[in-house]
Amino acid sequence: MSNTKNYLAEVTGNDYIDSELYTRFNVKRGLRNADGTGVLVGLTRVGDVHGYIIDEGEKVAVDGKLYYRGIDVESLVAAAEKEDRFGFEETVYLLMFGRLPSKAELEQFCGILGENRALPDNFAEDNIMKAPSRDIMNKLARSVLTLYSYDDNPDDNSPENALRQCIELIARFPTIIAYSYMAKKHYYDNKSLIIHSPAAGCNSAETILSLIRPDQKYSRLEAEVLDLALILHAEHGGGNNSTFAVHLVSSADTDTYAAISAGIGSLKGFKHGGANIKVMGMMEDIKSNIKKWDDESEVADYLTKILQGNAYDGSGLIYGQGHAIYTKSDPRATLLRDKAQGLAEEKKLSDEFNLYKLIERLTPEVFKKVKGSDKDICTNVDFYSGFVYRMMGIPDELFTPLFAVSRVAGWCAHRMEEIISGGRIIRPAYKCVQSRMPYTPMGER
Template sequence: MVDLQKFIDEQYSIVEINNTIAPELHRRYNTKRGLRNEDGTGVLIGLTEIGEVHAYIMVDGEKIPQQGKLFYRGYEVSELVKGYKQEKRFGFEEVAYLLIFGELPNESKLKTFNEILGQYRTLPHGFTEDMILKAPSSDIMNKLARSVLTCYSYDNNPDDIEITNVLRQSIELTSRFPIMAAYGYQAKAHFYDNKSLYIHLPQEHLSTAENFLYMIRPDNQYTELEAEILDLNLIIHAEHGGGNNSAFTTHVVSSTDTDTYSAIAAAVGALKGPKHGGANIKVMNMMDDIKRNVKDWSNGRLLEDYLVKIVKKEAYDKSGLIYGIGHAVYTLSDPRSVLLKEKATELAKEKGMEEELNLYFDIEKLAPNILAEVRGITDVRTANVDFYSGFVYDMLNIPRELYTPLFAIARIPGWCAHRIEEIVSGGKIIRPAYKNVAAKQRYIPLNER
């Protein structure tokens, strides 16, 4: 039998050489790597009415930083959150309605929508046993993607892309994502980690945040504040403009006129990547390292010295990055981080974790100056949402393997909204150009090679 790994090891260097494109060629042909312009702005490739990320203004060709703002369908997210807080209710379900249908519901429509979400918080007969428990996955995001694709087989009309049908599929997926993620975690914990298996039936009358905590905890118990902060996390992660990787993936795949399940599974795959949805896990792993190596967290000098080592690639993973600091778009502030930081402070007091929260505050304060002094990076000025979201999940005692699935649970209404927008207003398959820079070759007969 041929040794596959030996064959691959022998061919690896050839593959690497034949797929390396010289950096100067990108400059010569003015390609937009990462679909970003040289000034850091995104390449404009489409129009959307769903979400807007505002972080700067352009004046005479110069990018002028502004305080970050995030809008859903024209509504500033901080104003939406303020409204839910004043009315003492959960807001994620209303945000889902807003994103999918394009307008805020009245009281009657919201009540009906919540009832529908509650009714569809079940999986098809046999789904849990056959799809999740009999085929557990060590990674919940892969389990989630497979579960989404399997929904195709349980749908009597899976390929119809008429908007009424896509709306039905969107609402059903919004209802079922938390169930698929929670059960996928329980299967992983049982079959891979030898823990007890808990399959709790979701409750129709509970919110998405409440249901998720109810399903992942053995005793079903949670506090009101815990549910409130998880609801906030879902709200601020629900959408982030059409240019983020997973939303763009949804547009690209939907432009082929494929089915909803294929498009959403592709978005899940995009979100799984640590450069996108897995960023808060990188923050948490870094924080573990900092807490191990800085003996006195309150000693600013010791903390600063260790952060300098991280930036100089002398400590932690040698990447030179302080994870959670800086953002591709936001400059002066990330509005999601501002909202989460306020609620995290409240939760830290309830959990007795104020000392750890102060460590986050100190790193957020020190990091921009260190990055500027050591690496000359002067445009990093703020902590992004990933800096605090992992800490919040940690305070909620949510396992790290569920951090990215929670992102997906929050983002499914945004993905569905972008899919609908692409079907209604797109019309053309998305096909950007790639310049071929390979040298022309003459065919050599096999016996002469």
């Protein structure tokens, strides 16, 4: 439109709200209290994020813990490693059904997921290949909405039917993102179109690696690292933006496909699931501007420039550092970092891995020096996840979709909880601060 700039000026002026008003009316911006704690808006049994304690009214930093249905995620990871098996499917079972499965139950559940990985007849041809997208998250959201039309009973929100829909979506996400990526490569990047069928007996991590690689080859370690990433991203409490979006939309009594697509739309954002893309861009900038990756002084000086807004994107942020809830540590980052070391050695990228660790160690003291703040800064999972994916040759455009493959388990568990225990549409309040104005007749304007 030729008048876009004029319209934009009006919109910008009319939509501006003085930040002082938020303080005056005690508005919980971002649904956060003034001390950084979250506003309590619901109850859940699905997951718990523990990053601090309140002692005599003050927030006290502690080592981070993440619980799935009351079980420490570190225990899930340790058990899978000890028994030399994959753990994501066990995690999905736990989140969906609230308990750990027996060996027979897990095998049966894995079989159910395997049977549902294939997409409905002609779905890939008609909805993915004929309408490819440059952005895989947008294609994933559209595909989920389109699956509504392939469901004989899409609007039945009974727990039984919703559970069936959830399990089908959890199973199909790896196939959807893989096919969407292959279509994007072909139609936008002019690469050969290679489509594999999901192999029988493969878990989620193996399925993903098999479907996105032309030769379908991958190492056991690669599959183990991806499986770990899926476990760690599966759930993060009811208050994270995408899960809350699923709760919010589900509370309106809409269908499963609409609710899950809302979660996808939220997760796409750079302040949420897209954060690891920001980390990778920052790291490329750091690597190109620092001559000696093991020189603590040089690295610290450049981190200082980033924090001062004089390097990288000028935001003043060191991406992948700090978290809304975790204070001393993010258990997901710790687990992924430890597993990444072996992969870095296998891929001969130990020097780069050591740079990541150095930045993790230096950031808190640089932040304190530049900001003059004693705020606890810990590395979050986004700092290492992108690096792990790149070591496996996974393209950047699949980073956030992989997050969705994992987090759909948490979304579905929370949707079931909202259906069973919610009961009321979520409707917080907004205070209107626009002054009253009379209507002016057309001829007097």
